[in-house]
Amino acid sequence: MAYDTEVLVLGGGSTGCGIARDLAMRGLEVTLVERGNLTDGTTGRMHGLLHSGGRYAVSDQASAVECIEENEILRDIAGHCVEMTGGLFVQRPEDDDDYFREKLEGCRDCDIPAKVLSGREAREVEPYLAKDVKRAIQVPDGAIDPFRLCVANAIDAERHGARIETHAEVVDLLREGDDIHGVTVRHDSGPGKRTHKTPGTTEDITAEYVVNATGAWAGQIGAMADLDVEVRPSKGVMTIMNVRQVDTVINRCRPKGDADIIVPHETTAILGTTDEEVSDPDDYPEERWEVDMMIDTLSELVPILEEARTIRSFWGVRPLYEPPGRGTKDPTDITRDFFLLDHEDRDGVSGMSSIVGGKFTTYRAMAEEISNHVCEQLGVRASCATAEEALPGSENLAVLEEGMDDFGLRSPVARRSKQRLGSRSQEVLGTDEPNPVICQCEGVTRAEIQDAISQSGSDLNAVRIRTRASMGNCQGGFCCANMANELHPEYDEETTREALDELFQERWKGERHALWGEQLSQAMLNYALHATTMNRDNDPASRTGGVDYGAFDSGDSSARTPSQRRSGGD
Amino acid sequence: MAIADDVLVIGGGIAGATAALAAAEEGVDVRLVTHKQSTLRNASGLIDVLGYTHEGEGPIVDPFERLEELPKGHPYERVGTEAVRDALSFFDEVAGDAYAGDHTDSNALVPTxxxxxxxxxxxxxxxxxxxxxxxxxxxxxxxxxxxxxxxxxxxxxxxxxxxxxxxxxxxxxxxxxxxxxxxxxxxxxxxxxxxxxxxxxxxxxxxxxxxxxxxxxxxxxxxxxxxxxxxxxxxxxxxxxxxxxxxxxxxxxPMGPPSLPGMRLEDLLYGALEDAGVRVTSGVPVVDYETDDGAIDHVLVDRHGQEIPHEASQYVLATGGLVGKGVRSERERVFEPIFDCYVPHADDRYDWFVDDVFGEQPYARFGVVPDRELRPLDVDEEPEFSNLRAAGAVLGGYDYAAEKSGAGVSLATGYVAGGRAGTEASR
CATH class of the missing domain: 3.40.50 (Rossmann fold)
Known part of the structure; x- marks a missing residue:
């Protein structure tokens, strides 16, 4: 028996969740399916910039106008996910004066509040800017938490009757002749309090209309129904620093370029980014030159980055698209605009549209336009209300925190226990038992680790993501073993040992892109603590072939204490 | 007039302290300067000599039987098995009742x-x-x-x-x-x-x-x-x-940091330094040096922002490895920061490690390359300076964490480098 819905949205990123919310608020019955957890694709792997539009003020004014409009709307409806840091477009002596002027005029043309600061004034705002910085344009850029924003949309969709099904991968599109009428999904289980379907089972979901909002993965979905969606995934690196060197978003004021932005987030700063086309959004090289470029180029703006400590780097893929026939070589030249591909108009196949391209800041406007299109297809006349209705959590943060919990998601951006735990802080932290700190770098206590274990089981990587334990400067060298200790006695010695090995290995993998300077010294210390002090690399419990204990030093009997002699040991 | 001693030891861990004590045995004036808190508070306090071969075989019952098979360039191969024995006896004398295990050549197995x-x-x-x-x-x-x-x-x-x-x-x-x-x-x-x-x-x-x-x-x-x-x-x-x-x-x-047995060992060594008349100055980094005819003439020590020259006829470099910052790295290079002694390493930093966290890690072997006198060699295998010797984790060519050889190498090389420096200085 197929499950039937009116609109089926594929993809649980910001676009998909935005569409689900919009349509559900218009009274449509919506189902959203997502392969992994919400934000698992591009949404959870970006620098979290809330554009003012300044970035596009010269090259693409339509996008710039849309950005500043959405920027203002998001501050209204999602103030709890936004930190209005402000932003600077910084000009160095070698950067073109004409471009600076065009940028300023462009901002004004697009109604982006923009103010010119002298080099000195800019350094008053950001003391670590290079001494020779010439001047800067101040704009309302901000930092936004994409995890919480996405979840807020999803839970609001649910409040309006939508079904959100995570860990449900689309394995087939149901196509009859020239009509797509649903999908087959394969269920898996996931974290959080949700009840998932039995792992491994499949389910058919039929719908009046299907929206393919899978971004960089849209081509793979299209191919299931022999449709060609020319998405051109492009990877970008984000490099995380150990402290927040800047308090405002720093952009380089010059035409397009790699490594031209620094976004402060809570206690860190994220450097971005590169732009390289990849063939498979799930499998692409993460390369040294990308990390080097972040530091080399951005330290021209903020020199202390050269010496600062990098914690790790991560990569994400943009869902770039360009219409057939344009043949742009360089992905940086591909438009950041979004495209609504109605497969009926394009391919003569009815029942589905794909949404590709676009950017995070304007996700709501994209969702509105697609929802308009879907309503038109279904003859629904309701209008969009997403720009006026605040997102859950705006009034009472606990509502959103419960939603995060429900999906088993933790925003790595939320640094403090209170933020991580939200409405459950009292329940989790209000313990009478001793509650020592397990992870010193991130200040995570036993109660929080135990709470995460009760939800994630013995998977310490899941515990890490829930709590941020082992994600600070030491990258787990000091606390991995302590986290594993917390698994015992609920889990036995062997399970605990394996969980520790897995976590330690995973932490090492992430460190490798930051292995120089302080972080290489830290890696050696971590290695020494685990191999030298604990001998975990040659643990007899994990190695085959026993140890002949009797052959080793059994103590100096002549020097033993009276109680030793009394006990007759040896 | 510069501050002048016969032997100047740079670094205050096991290697530096042992070098200073061994030099003082030769009846010369010895000064030891340290920059930061020693890494002993991170150490378990155990004195490992060799627990596993460089190929990962073990646990080894008798380390002395297996020293001979270590590869050329390993610090133990540089100083020879007898020197390792002598150094350990030297330690036994310094440690007295505070340590055990000297009644046998066999390793003990200690719970971690x-x-x-x-x-x-x-x-x-x-x-x-x-x-x-x-x-x-x-x-x-x-x-x-x-x-x-x-x-x-x-x-x-x-x-x-x-x-x-x-x-x-x-x-x-x-x-x-x-x-x-x-x-x-x-x-x-x-x-x-x-x-x-x-x-x-x-x-x-x-x-x-x-x-x-x-x-x-x-x-x-x-x-x-x-x-x-x-x-x-x-x-x-x-x-x-x-x-x-x-x-x-x-x-x-024994526990991880902060480790009381490590700190007790530190106290023990510093007590011995005091008894031996070694002058110890802490919290002062060596920031520069001057040479004279292929030898170090003097080093400059930063004392509260003032660069004070320290002169000696022999120098021992015992500043530690990556952890102690005697070996440092940047994105493009690995280097020894005081004298810029040659440290071999791959050009591409992605070749500094392997994917298995406990695999054969190239970075764990970073350090200077010594001759049999423990003088650091330059890229052409000539001594960098005629009067500089190196000891402990600043030496490369071995992985102390995998072998469980950290304290043993520091003792043996500290003993040899300090002893030689003392002998040379007394001439």
């Missing part, structure tokens, strides 16, 4: 706080009753507020490791500790000073209270292991009192 066992040549006397190679049933005691030692888990791990006795662990509340995040030194201080603590049955001294907490949990075991916090200045007394109250042997399980 992770519950594994590790081979080591000398061990603090506080760990002596806990050897895993002794078949005595064992109770391990952990504390609720001490997150890096989970005693029941460590006991189960010891059994999984095939230890020849039954092990059991209990987790208790440490009497007198009121803060969940009390520092380890706080526990030690309570016991050292016999502070009064309140218990269910009124006020008692800290040691008595601890013994009373543990006693009901003994089930016929003949020894009890605690995390290494049993006192600092009066550690022997604390152990003896607990052993007497409990009627069983008491031992410590």
């Amino acid at each position: 706080h992770g519950g594994t066992v590790k081979p080591t040549a000398r061990y603090p006397i506080s760990t002596a009753a806990g050897l895993a190679s002794v078949a005595e049933d064992t109770l391990l005691v952990g504390f609720e507020t001490l997150t890096d030692f989970e005693a029941p888990l460590a006991a189960a791990h010891l059994e999984a490791a095939g230890a020849p006795f039954s092990a059991r662990g209990v987790t208790l509340r440490f009497p007198g500790i009121v803060r969940d995040d009390a520092k380890l030194t706080r526990y030690a201080h309570l016991l050292d000073h016999e502070e009064p603590v309140s218990t269910g049955s009124g006020e008692r001294s800290a040691r008595q209270a601890l013994a009373a907490t543990v006693r009901p949990h003994l089930e016929g075991e003949s020894r009890v292991g605690f995390p290494a916090l049993l006192g600092d200045e009066h550690a022997a007394e604390v152990r003896a009192d607990l052993a007497e109250s409990l009627g069983v042997d008491v031992f410590e399980v």
Whole structure:
């Protein structure tokens, strides 16, 4: 028996969740399916910039106008996910004066509040800017938490009757002749309090209309129904620093370029980014030159980055698209605009549209336009209300925190226990038992680790993501073993040992892109603590072939204490 | 006039202290300068010589039988087996009763706080009753507020490791500790000073209270292991009192940082330096140097922002490895920061590591390349300076973490480098 819905949205990123919310608020019955957890694709792997539009003020004014409009709307409806840091477009002596002027005029043309600061004034705002910085344009850029924003949309969709099904991968599109009428999904289980379907089972979901909002993965979905969606995934690196060197978003004021932005987030700063086309959004090289470029180029703006400590780097893929026939070589030249591909108009196949391209800041406007299109297809006349209705959590943060919990998601951006735990802080932290700190770098206590274990089981990587334990400067060298200790006695010695090995290995993998300077010294210390002090690399419990204990030093009997002699040991 | 000594040792870990002591034996004036807190507070306090071969074979019963097979360039190969023996005897003399294991060439197997066992040549006397190679049933005691030692888990791990006795662990509340995040030194201080603590049955001294907490949990075991916090200045007394109250042997399980056995070893070495008349100046980095005819003429030491020249006829570099910052790195290079001695490394930093965290890690072998006199060699295999020798983790070509050879290499190379420097200087 197929499950039937009116609109089926594929993809649980910001676009998909935005569409689900919009349509559900218009009274449509919506189902959203997502392969992994919400934000698992591009949404959870970006620098979290809330554009003012300044970035596009010269090259693409339509996008710039849309950005500043959405920027203002998001501050209204999602103030709890936004930190209005402000932003600077910084000009160095070698950067073109004409471009600076065009940028300023462009901002004004697009109604982006923009103010010119002298080099000195800019350094008053950001003391670590290079001494020779010439001047800067101040704009309302901000930092936004994409995890919480996405979840807020999803839970609001649910409040309006939508079904959100995570860990449900689309394995087939149901196509009859020239009509797509649903999908087959394969269920898996996931974290959080949700009840998932039995792992491994499949389910058919039929719908009046299907929206393919899978971004960089849209081509793979299209191919299931022999449709060609020319998405051109492009990877970008984000490099995380150990402290927040800047308090405002720093952009380089010059035409397009790699490594031209620094976004402060809570206690860190994220450097971005590169732009390289990849063939498979799930499998692409993460390369040294990308990390080097972040530091080399951005330290021209903020020199202390050269010496600062990098914690790790991560990569994400943009869902770039360009219409057939344009043949742009360089992905940086591909438009950041979004495209609504109605497969009926394009391919003569009815029942589905794909949404590709676009950017995070304007996700709501994209969702509105697609929802308009879907309503038109279904003859629904309701209008969009997403720009006026605040997102859950705006009034009472606990509502959103419960939603995060429900999906088993933790925003790595939320640094403090209170933020991580939200409405459950009292329940989790209000313990009478001793509650020592397990992870010193991130200040995570036993109660929080135990709470995460009760939800994630013995998977310490899941515990890490829930709590941020082992994600600070030491990258787990000091606390991995302590986290594993917390698994015992609920889990036995062997399970605990394996969980520790897995976590330690995973932490090492992430460190490798930051292995120089302080972080290489830290890696050696971590290695020494685990191999030298604990001998975990040659643990007899994990190695085959026993140890002949009797052959080793059994103590100096002549020097033993009276109680030793009394006990007759040896 | 510069500050002048016969031998100047740079670095205050095991290698530096041993070098200074060995040089002082030659009857010359020795000065030791250190920059930061030594990394001994990170160290377990065990004196490993060789637990596994460079190919990962082990645990080795007799390290001296296996030194000969180490590859060319390994610090032990540079100094030779006899020097390793001599250095260890030298240490035994310095350590006196504070360490055990000198009655045999065989390694001991010591339980670690992770519950594994590790081979080591000398061990603090506080760990002596806990050897895993002794078949005595064992109770391990952990504390609720001490997150890096989970005693029941460590006991189960010891059994999984095939230890020849039954092990059991209990987790208790440490009497007198009121803060969940009390520092380890706080526990030690309570016991050292016999502070009064309140218990269910009124006020008692800290040691008595601890013994009373543990006693009901003994089930016929003949020894009890605690995390290494049993006192600092009066550690022997604390152990003896607990052993007497409990009627069983008491031992410590070495822990990670901050490590009391590591700090006790540091105290021991610095006490010996004082006795030997070595001048020790701490908190001062060496920032530059001047040469004269292929030799170091003097170094410049930063004292509160002032560069003060220090002159000596012989120098020993014992600044540590990556952890101690005697070896440093940037994105494009690995280097020795004081004298810029040659440190071999791959050009591409992605070749500095392998993917398996416990695999053969190239970065673990970073360090200077010495000749048999322990003089660092340049890229053409010529000594960088005629009067500079290197000792300890600043040397490359070995992985102390995999081999369990860290303290042994520091002792042996410190002993040889310091001894040679002393001999040369006395000429």
